[in-house]
Amino acid sequence: MRTLKLAFASFLAINALPAQTLVTAGDNNLSLARVLRFHPEGMLLCLPSAQGQSLAQAIESALDQEPAVALQLSSQELGLGLKVGAELQRLNGWSSEKPHWALVGPDKRVHAEGSEPPTPRLIFEAYRQSPLRTRAEGLRDFLKINLDHTDALARLVLETRSLAERRTERLLGPKPPTPVPESSLSKEGTGEPKDGPNNSIQEGSTANIAQPPTVLPALALLPEEQDAKIWDDYAALYGRFITEGHWLDLAPDGSGPVSLAGQLSDSAEHSPRLIALAQKLLPIIEDHLRNRPSDEARWQIWTSLRSATGEVRPSAVLQGLRPLPGAQRWPPAAALNAFVEEAQRTGNWHEAEPILQTSYDQNLEFLHALEAASREDASQRWIATHGGVSNASNTKVEMGNYFGFGGWNGEIALLVEAKLRLGKLAEADRIFQEVYARVPKNATAEGASTLARTCGAIGLAEKWGRLAR
Amino acid sequence: MVFSVPSPCSLNLRIISFRRLALGFALSMPFTLCGQTAVMRAHMDRNAGESTTSPATLSVLDAKGTSTLSDGFFSLLQAEELRPYQVPMRSYAMGSGTGKDLISKNHLLPKAQWLLIDKRSSTPLAQGEGIPDAQTFIAHLKKAGFRDLVKELRAYLKEFPDSLEAHEQLLNQLRQRGERAAQRYMGIQVETNRERLDRGDFAGYLRAETAREKTDLSKARPLDAVQDLEAWAAFAQELETIFQSGEWREIDFPWVRGGRALDTASPTLRSLYRRWQPAVEAALQRDPAFESFWDLWIWMSQVQGGKPLAPLLASLKPTPFTTEQWPPARVVQALFSVASTQDDWHTLENLYQAQWDDDPHPLREPAPKNATISGALQGSGQEIRAALLDQDWTACLAPLLESCIRSGDTNQADALFIQALDASRWMALPAKAAELAKRCGQPAVAARWSVSRPTDSR
Numbered sequence: 027m028r029t030l031k032l033a034f035a036s037f038l039a040i041n042a043l044p045a046q047t048l049v050t051a052g053d054n055n056l057s058l059a060r061v062l063r064f065h066p067e068g069m070l071l072c073l074p075s076a077q078g079q080s081l082a083q084a085i086e087s088a089l090d091q092e093p094a095v096a097l098q099l100s101s102q103e104l105g106l107g108l109k110v111g112a113e114l115q116r117l118n119g120w121s122s123e124k125p126h127w128a129l130v131g132p133d134k135r136v137h138a139e140g141s142e143p144p145t146p147r148l149i150f151e152a153y154r155q156s157p158l159r160t161r162a163e164g165l166r167d168f169l170k171i172n173l174d175h176t177d178a179l180a181r182l183v184l185e186t187r188s189l190a191e192r193r194t195e196r197l198l199g200p201k202p203p204t205p206v207p208e209s210s211l212s213k214e215g216t217g218e219p220k221d222g223p224n225n226s227i228q229e230g231s232t233a234n235i236a237q238p239p240t241v242l243p244a245l246a247l248l249p250e251e252q253d254a255k256i257w258d259d260y261a262a263l264y265g266r267f268i269t270e271g272h273w274l275d276l277a278p279d280g281s282g283p284v285s286l287a288g289q290l291s292d293s294a295e296h297s298p299r300l301i302a303l304a305q306k307l308l309p310i311i312e313d314h315l316r317n318r319p320s321d322e323a324r325w326q327i328w329t330s331l332r333s334a335t336g337e338v339r340p341s342a343v344l345q346g347l348r349p350l351p352g353a354q355r356w357p358p359a360a361a362l363n364a365f366v367e368e369a370q371r372t373g374n375w376h377e378a379e380p381i382l383q384t385s386y387d388q389n390l391e392f393l394h395a396l397e398a399a400s401r402e403d404a405s406q407r408w409i410a411t412h413g414g415v416s417n418a419s420n421t422k423v424e425m426g427n428y429f430g431f432g433g434w435n436g437e438i439a440l441l442v443e444a445k446l447r448l449g450k451l452a453e454a455d456r457i458f459q460e461v462y463a464r465v466p467k468n469a470t471a472e473g474a475s476t477l478a479r480t481c482g483a484i485g486l487a488e489k490w491g492r493l494a495r
Numbered sequence: 496m497v498f499s500v501p502s503p504c505s506l507n508l509r510i511i512s513f514r515r516l517a518l519g520f521a522l523s524m525p526f527t528l529c530g531q532t533a534v535m536r537a538h539m540d541r542n543a544g545e546s547t548t549s550p551a552t553l554s555v556l557d558a559k560g561t562s563t564l565s566d567g568f569f570s571l572l573q574a575e576e577l578r579p580y581q582v583p584m585r586s587y588a589m590g591s592g593t594g595k596d597l598i599s600k601n602h603l604l605p606k607a608q609w610l611l612i613d614k615r616s617s618t619p620l621a622q623g624e625g626i627p628d629a630q631t632f633i634a635h636l637k638k639a640g641f642r643d644l645v646k647e648l649r650a651y652l653k654e655f656p657d658s659l660e661a662h663e664q665l666l667n668q669l670r671q672r673g674e675r676a677a678q679r680y681m682g683i684q685v686e687t688n689r690e691r692l693d694r695g696d697f698a699g700y701l702r703a704e705t706a707r708e709k710t711d712l713s714k715a716r717p718l719d720a721v722q723d724l725e726a727w728a729a730f731a732q733e734l735e736t737i738f739q740s741g742e743w744r745e746i747d748f749p750w751v752r753g754g755r756a757l758d759t760a761s762p763t764l765r766s767l768y769r770r771w772q773p774a775v776e777a778a779l780q781r782d783p784a785f786e787s788f789w790d791l792w793i794w795m796s797q798v799q800g801g802k803p804l805a806p807l808l809a810s811l812k813p814t815p816f817t818t819e820q821w822p823p824a825r826v827v828q829a830l831f832s833v834a835s836t837q838d839d840w841h842t843l844e845n846l847y848q849a850q851w852d853d854d855p856h857p858l859r860e861p862a863p864k865n866a867t868i869s870g871a872l873q874g875s876g877q878e879i880r881a882a883l884l885d886q887d888w889t890a891c892l893a894p895l896l897e898s899c900i901r902s903g904d905t906n907q908a909d910a911l912f913i914q915a916l917d918a919s920r921w922m923a924l925p926a927k928a929a930e931l932a933k934r935c936g937q938p939a940v941a942a943r944w945s946v947s948r949p950t951d952s953r
Binding site for chain 2 (some may be wrong): 060063064066067161164165168172174175176177178181274275276277278282284314316317318319320347348350351352391395398405406
């Protein structure tokens with residue numbers, strides 16, 4: 027399970043993904059060459075008929091099925107009224123009476139086309155008869171000559187991972203939502219209203235707090251034959267990526283294909299060979315993690331392997347280490363997600379709670395530093411424009427809410443959840459009140475109330491819920 | 496009155512490299528953030544390595560028209576006993592606005608004095624009027640929480656010799672000490688970007704973030720062999736160890752992005768970089784898009800007075816079947832600081848020309864029919880268009896024109912300039928281009944460009 031931070035990192039790294047499709051809707055300056063420029067492997071383009079019949083959905087569905095799925099191709103529908111659509115129409119001499127599709131190479135050469143929905147087999151065979159090479163094939167060709175090329179290997183790992191995940195999903199169905207989402211904001215309450223509606227809060231008691239589900243639904247494991255067929259290729263490449271040390275070229279900000287490729291597939295838990303691989307690789311990752319425990323990217327990779335094996339606690343990794351001289355916190359902030367995921371997995375929040383608390387305290391301190399800095403800036407601006415000494419030091423500072431700053435966000439929700447799960451209701455209430463005083467919004471109160479209900483703290487749920495108008 | 500803080504960072508977004516995020520915001524909202532230097536400093540402090548953040552700042556208020564007190568403190572901080580403590584110092588002139596503000600905020604009498612101000616609480620921890628002796632001042636520092644981190648990190652490494660983080664922090668501490676000592680011997684002061692912000696020089700901060708600047712060492716005293724070793728031996732030795740062990744590939748060198756570029760004056764460092772640059776080039780062969788390797792390679796090249804770009808670029812094999820620009824845009828931008836020969840400039844011209852030809856550019860797009868050509872901004876649509884044109888100028892056309900001129904291809908520069916002016920009808924362009932030509936030592940081109948108008952409005 028990933029927290030918001032990881033999700034955001036993935037979002038940032040999206041440009042490192044192997045293919046990119048330009049949004050053509052409404053852009054009348056876009057040329058066909060530019061659309062195809064991002065697809066050296068070729069792509070399926072389609073045009074609707076003048077009556078609005080479209081093949082887009084049929085093509086997308088065909089591309090998701092065997093054997094076409096192996097090609098990992100993208101498809102895109104171009105608007106008839108747009109320059110780029112007209113260009114494709116002209117290129118093929120298509121009439122507007124019927125919808126059309128075409129397999130087009132990066133040089134605008136059309137390798138197959140039709141006006142009926144293509145079958146997955148037809149797409150696959152047309153592609154195989156063309157001189158086009160898939161991204162994975164292109165990368166493999168390149169790696170035969172450039173054996174040690176980290177970037178290319180990372181991208182090939184991502185390509186094979188994506189294909190294997192699609193195949194697994196087709197076989198087992200889409201991944202169910204994780205049992206305890208990070209902020210638990212959308213979950214229905216599971217506990218009984220045992221602490222009563224009178225808002226009485228008792229510190230330290232966990233008796234009246236519903237524990238999170240500790241028994242996770244049984245995971246479907248792929249049978250050996252399917253496992254080998256789907257995951258062998260990825261397992262070999264991933265194993266090589268880790269054991270040869272390619273994964274260590276991690277960008278300081280954790281972005282880029284190497285960081286993404288370093289994380290074992292989310293679907294690994296369904297693959298016996300990936301679980302075995304994770305068990306084998308985990309000690310290598312842990313050695314490197316211990317040498318650099320403040321590296322969030324290394325923790326992400328460790329977490330991805332640990333999720334597959336279900337073994338080892340983050341505190342065990344840090345055992346025997348000491349914080350660096352000058353470090354302001356221990357365990358390092360980078361390990362926060364790992365501890366939170368451990369807590370969500372096991373239902374035991376004892377280790378995560380102090381780390382979340384430190385994080386909250388430091389964030390609060392930073393918030394105050396920003397307020398002071400803002401006053402200083404205001405004062406300087408005052409001096410620059412009015413001269414003399416400013417009166418800004420007594421001025422109220424509005425911190426803004428660009429990213430829910432200081433508001434009810436994932437990390438604060440997690441801290442409150444930790445407090446609730448551990449029965450520290452008064453502390454949970456205090457934190458909520460601090461945040462609500464800063465951001466007195468309905469969504470804040472509603473989110474907190476839902477969380478409290480989920481954790482079985484019904485009294486608090488009702489108290490906080492009453493603040494939502 | 497309520498002040499709004501444009502907050503580029505949230506509690507959930509610490510994962511993002513502040514440098515990129517803050518810069519992105521700063522560039523997209525320059526008018527808003529220009530008055531936000533303290534806010535930027537707060538972000539920088541938060542994102543600085545924990546052990547590189549000082550617990551307090553020394554604020555020195557000089558009497559009007561003198562710098563006696565800050566000069567005295569500058570010397571004191573360079574004293575052998577004080578070198579282990581990296582004390583950040585900010586000087587204020589008594590009559591200045593910031594000086595008055597310091598006095599008012601701390602309820603001081605208007606006279607020359609110093610204060611050691613706690614970073615967290617912003618309250619003075621110690622203060623005085625004259626320069627204290629080293630031991631007294633060290634006592635104040637220790638009380639404020641300053642530590643000899645080099646000593647502590649060395650002890651830590653005895654216990655955990657494989658700790659990359661300890662090596663990294665030790666290297667950074669030694670780097671800071673080296674920079675201070677080198678500045679003292681060379682008789683110059685080179686500002687870091689953080690210090691630019693301390694001075695309120697937001698424009699300088701942005702300039703340094705977007706384009707790597709060369710440090711002007713022409714007025715510096717040369718380092719003699721003893722001074723060179725005195726300043727840099729410890730840092731060089733640690734760096735050498737890290738290169739020998741191969742750990743350098745996993746280590747972040749923040750000083751190649753934000754350090755004081757003093758290494759050119761050090762024979763020790765020049766020789767070390769010459770020895771190890773091939774290792775960095777070999778790593779680039781494996782991972783040519785990895786920006787950390789490029790940062791280090793560019794730093795090493797800059798120190799050695801440049802290195803031919805074309806052979807290295809020709810030897811690297813970018814990954815096929817990707818959509819990303821090759822070489823990465825930030826790398827191409829940074830290569831500007833190491834281009835030294837006509838060949839280098841020609842290489843850069845080709846890279847920028849490819850960018851200019853391949854990607855869509857507001858400066859090449861025909862101006863909308865109702866676009867004003869007077870240069871005056873009218874309405875938000877005009878403001879946005881002007882901002883986009885300016886961004887395109889800074890990111891692509893300006894470096895392309897500069898590399899054309901410096902590689903001797905003035906005709907191509909002329910053609911590109913006219914193409915952009917005719918298409919965009921952006922009336923700020925002639926002045927900007929003329930200034931660039933003048934900077935590149937082409938006054939005739941500058942004169943021609945400065946009076947140019949779009950072809951159909953002549």
